Amino acid sequence: SVNGQRLWDSLMEMATIGATDRGGCNRQALTDLDRDGRDLFVRWCREAGCSIDVDAMGNIFARRPGRNPDLPPVLTGSHLDTQPTGGKFDGVYGVLAGLEVLRSLNDAGVETEAPLEVAVWTNEEGARFSPAMIGSGVWSGEFELDYAYSREDKDGRKFGDELARIGYRGETPARARPLTAAFEVHIEQGPILEQEQKQIGVLNGVQGMHWYDLTLTGQPCHAGPSPMTGRRDPFMGLHRILEQLYRLAESHGPWARVTFGDIRVEPGSRNTVPESLTLAVDLRHPEQPVLDAMDRSFREIAAAAADEARLEHSIRDEWRSPAVAFAPQCVAAVRESVAELGYSNMEMFSGAGHDSVYISRVAPTSMIFVPCEKGLSHNEAENAEPADLEAGANVLLHAMLKMAAS
Amino acid sequence: SVNGQRLWDSLMEMATIGATDRGGCNRQALTDLDRDGRDLFVRWCREAGCSIDVDAMGNIFARRPGRNPDLPPVLTGSHLDTQPTGGKFDGVYGVLAGLEVLRSLNDAGVETEAPLEVAVWTNEEGARFSPAMIGSGVWSGEFELDYAYSREDKDGRKFGDELARIGYRGETPARARPLTAAFEVHIEQGPILEQEQKQIGVLNGVQGMHWYDLTLTGQPCHAGPSPMTGRRDPFMGLHRILEQLYRLAESHGPWARVTFGDIRVEPGSRNTVPESLTLAVDLRHPEQPVLDAMDRSFREIAAAAADEARLEHSIRDEWRSPAVAFAPQCVAAVRESVAELGYSNMEMFSGAGHDSVYISRVAPTSMIFVPCEKGLSHNEAENAEPADLEAGANVLLHAMLKMAAS
Numbered sequence: 001s002v003n004g005q006r007l008w009d010s011l012m013e014m015a016t017i018g019a020t021d022r023g024g025c026n027r028q029a030l031t032d033l034d035r036d037g038r039d040l041f042v043r044w045c046r047e048a049g050c051s052i053d054v055d056a057m058g059n060i061f062a063r064r065p066g067r068n069p070d071l072p073p074v075l076t077g078s079h080l081d082t083q084p085t086g087g088k089f090d091g092v093y094g095v096l097a098g099l100e101v102l103r104s105l106n107d108a109g110v111e112t113e114a115p116l117e118v119a120v121w122t123n124e125e126g127a128r129f130s131p132a133m134i135g136s137g138v139w140s141g142e143f144e145l146d147y148a149y150s151r152e153d154k155d156g157r158k159f160g161d162e163l164a165r166i167g168y169r170g171e172t173p174a175r176a177r178p179l180t181a182a183f184e185v186h187i188e189q190g191p192i193l194e195q196e197q198k199q200i201g202v203l204n205g206v207q208g209m210h211w212y213d214l215t216l217t218g219q220p221c222h223a224g225p226s227p228m229t230g231r232r233d234p235f236m237g238l239h240r241i242l243e244q245l246y247r248l249a250e251s252h253g254p255w256a257r258v259t260f261g262d263i264r265v266e267p268g269s270r271n272t273v274p275e276s277l278t279l280a281v282d283l284r285h286p287e288q289p290v291l292d293a294m295d296r297s298f299r300e301i302a303a304a305a306a307d308e309a310r311l312e313h314s315i316r317d318e319w320r321s322p323a324v325a326f327a328p329q330c331v332a333a334v335r336e337s338v339a340e341l342g343y344s345n346m347e348m349f350s351g352a353g354h355d356s357v358y359i360s361r362v363a364p365t366s367m368i369f370v371p372c373e374k375g376l377s378h379n380e381a382e383n384a385e386p387a388d389l390e391a392g393a394n395v396l397l398h399a400m401l402k403m404a405a406s
Numbered sequence: 407s408v409n410g411q412r413l414w415d416s417l418m419e420m421a422t423i424g425a426t427d428r429g430g431c432n433r434q435a436l437t438d439l440d441r442d443g444r445d446l447f448v449r450w451c452r453e454a455g456c457s458i459d460v461d462a463m464g465n466i467f468a469r470r471p472g473r474n475p476d477l478p479p480v481l482t483g484s485h486l487d488t489q490p491t492g493g494k495f496d497g498v499y500g501v502l503a504g505l506e507v508l509r510s511l512n513d514a515g516v517e518t519e520a521p522l523e524v525a526v527w528t529n530e531e532g533a534r535f536s537p538a539m540i541g542s543g544v545w546s547g548e549f550e551l552d553y554a555y556s557r558e559d560k561d562g563r564k565f566g567d568e569l570a571r572i573g574y575r576g577e578t579p580a581r582a583r584p585l586t587a588a589f590e591v592h593i594e595q596g597p598i599l600e601q602e603q604k605q606i607g608v609l610n611g612v613q614g615m616h617w618y619d620l621t622l623t624g625q626p627c628h629a630g631p632s633p634m635t636g637r638r639d640p641f642m643g644l645h646r647i648l649e650q651l652y653r654l655a656e657s658h659g660p661w662a663r664v665t666f667g668d669i670r671v672e673p674g675s676r677n678t679v680p681e682s683l684t685l686a687v688d689l690r691h692p693e694q695p696v697l698d699a700m701d702r703s704f705r706e707i708a709a710a711a712a713d714e715a716r717l718e719h720s721i722r723d724e725w726r727s728p729a730v731a732f733a734p735q736c737v738a739a740v741r742e743s744v745a746e747l748g749y750s751n752m753e754m755f756s757g758a759g760h761d762s763v764y765i766s767r768v769a770p771t772s773m774i775f776v777p778c779e780k781g782l783s784h785n786e787a788e789n790a791e792p793a794d795l796e797a798g799a800n801v802l803l804h805a806m807l808k809m810a811a812s
């Protein structure tokens with residue numbers, strides 16, 4: 001079993017990089033702080049005897065050799081980047097739990113048949129550069145490398161340039177290699193395990209998610225002399241769309257999600273009715289047919305509300321990540337490991353996207369969840385219990401050993 | 407009477423400075439383009455034989471001497487700054503009509519008893535630096551100079567620094583001097599004159615206007631795993647507030663105005679429920695007691711909607727400009743001038759704030775309106791008829807001569 005204290009200490013040391021006043025982390029993708037976090041991880045991996053490879057997307061692979069170099073590796077990993085107001089565990093836990101697995105095997109002098117790898121996937125959050133999970137996305141063939149390099153942050157800085165700037169644009173092609181299996185351990189980022197008082201979530205899959213940019217365009221005019229009735233005011237369409245989309249979520253049961261994370265306004269002057277509003281829309285549901293129905297309703301709602309307020313509207317599909325079912329043999333490996341270790345547990349799916357979504361397209365994959373306090377994530381107050389983090393890492397260790405044949 | 411062609415030509419020449427692709431102007435306060443516009447105006451005034459004075463707020467006064475240097479001047483003027491997506495006439499027309507009055511008097515060899523002055527007031531729009539009309543506001547004693555200097559644009563640049571940077575931070579104290587009278591001619595920026603087919607609006611006053619920043623604060627959380635019911639999502643409060651404030655405007659009759667010109671979101675990440683939204687709110691009504699009632703309802707609506715969505719809220723009073731009644735002798739001078747000239751006309755009030763609001767606190771003041779196409783303003787398509795612009799300048803000429811005793 002793993003060393004829970006060492007895992008915790010490593011998490012706390014990594015959390016000093018980009019630490020915020022309110023106890024969280026702001027270590028956004030491809031910033032100087034992201035580089036510092038990567039450097040620390042690489043140092044720790046070298047100290048644990050790993051070789052390091054960095055690919056053209058900045059994905060880092062730390063490898064512990066197996067007895068049989070011809071066997072494809074068993075991989076684990078997650079991401080080190082955070083939200084602008086992120087926490088200390090989202091992603092980082094999965095990376096450092098992987099490292100802790102390798103350290104524990106070193107301590108115990110255990111060799112495996114297949115090599116083991118711990119991966120750091122670039123820009124999982126999608127906060128600085130949209131879309132999310134783009135490092136694992138290019139690696140698994142979902143996105144082209146050029147598409148990824150051309151993505152821009154809000155200040156117009158390009159992904160490819162920023163990656164080179166921090167020194168993590170590697171030589172290895174960002175392309176999937178054969179894997180025996182892949183696992184990822186993560187905090188739940190939701191309240192279910194805490195509510196059900198379970199220590200481990202055995203993941204069956206990930207819900208589907210669609211991202212859009214909805215733009216409403218009206219006619220700018222003066223806030224004072226222009227009569228209300230003649231206006232073509234994007235805010236007059238916006239409030240109806242917000243209200244109806246919240247009702248749409250309600251009408252599709254407890255698993256449907258509707259989120260508006262960002263809004264931009266043009267020209268953004270106090271005494272001018274805006275010309276346009278652009279709203280970031282995030283729709284999710286675990287069942288793809290339901291999500292598809294939500295997609296259709298969203299388009300109808302936007303069109304009708306824009307019409308009623310005499311606005312033009314356009315919907316740009318920013319990203320689609322269809323619902324995922326994990327590989328039965330990997331889910332079974334997790335399920336058996338939890339049973340052996342005797343942790344309370346439940347089967348569940350993930351509400352958040354993870355790198356495992358894309359990895360699962362090219363290799364047998366599954367995930368392990370541990371509870372987080374009040375289900376809070378993407379929040380500086382994000383918190384998790386050391387005992388739960390240790391339990392999750394132990395399940396990871398057992399599942400990896402099963403697939404790597406120790 | 408004035409030379410309408412020369413007035414039009416000057417307007418078109420000024421409009422090349424900051425000209426936009428869509429036929430408008432983007433010549434925001436204290437930018438390089440604002441400086442270029444000021445430089446052109448100053449050159450034209452010197453060519454017309456005026457002396458120039460620039461005060462500590464960057465307000466420019468071009469003076470044509472009178473026979474009696476002891477008499478306080480009759481002043482006219484407006485502003486050269488524009489909205490980010492502004493037009494060619496808002497403000498500029500009032501400045502260049504004043505210049506055209508002086509040029510015409512020069513042509514006709516007319517001397518006046520009192521000196522005449524044409525003023526350019528700094529940052530009338532309030533678009534780059536809030537609040538509006540701050541140049542005339544400091545001059546008339548409404549704001550402190552330090553307050554004005556400390557105002558910041560969205561990039562954190564300070565008003566005082568930007569004013570010095572463009573070379574228009576003058577030595578003369580920005581403080582009201584005695585004036586015999588003040589007039590301002592402006593496009594209506596609304597549709598009434600066009601609808602009523604009148605060429606001239608005789609202004610009786612300006613409606614009251616209140617500016618606020620409303621902030622709704624919730625709890626950031628992850629867009630995927632977080633159940634809708636547990637969320638404290640600022641957008642859930644926002645849509646109710648928007649809807650109810652539009653209804654508030656409706657319930658206070660055809661003159662009430664509610665405008666949302668800007669919105670900011672924190673942290674602004676697609677897959678994170680925002681921590682906070684800040685909405686710029688602009689409420690207006692010509693009758694101050696009605697505006698005060700709207701103010702109270704706004705606070706109640708915001709508090710109730712925030713409560714219902716389990717949000718915190720705060721309202722910052724950004725600016726208040728109470729309803730204004732113009733000086734009867736100045737209104738009469740305009741009314742008589744229009745009658746002499748035989749233009750179709752109507753009495754009205756202004757829906758927009760103007761520098762005359764603040765000037766009217768320290769000197770007898772009134773305004774003249776001319777129609778603009780479809781009532782459009784704060785829009786690059788803003789347009790006005792040369793004949794109407796000429797008519798307005800003629801009314802200005804006559805009204806100024808009446809008060810300056812030619």
Ligand SMILES: NC(=O)NCCC(=O)O
Nearest residue numbers: 124125132352353630677
């Ligand atoms: N875990 C996580 O925050 N992933 C980002 C992708 C998503 O929005 O679900």
Ligand SMILES: NC(=O)NCCC(=O)O
Nearest residue numbers: 224271530531538758759
């Ligand atoms: N004329 C004009 O646009 N003034 C700015 C102040 C206001 O918002 O009414």
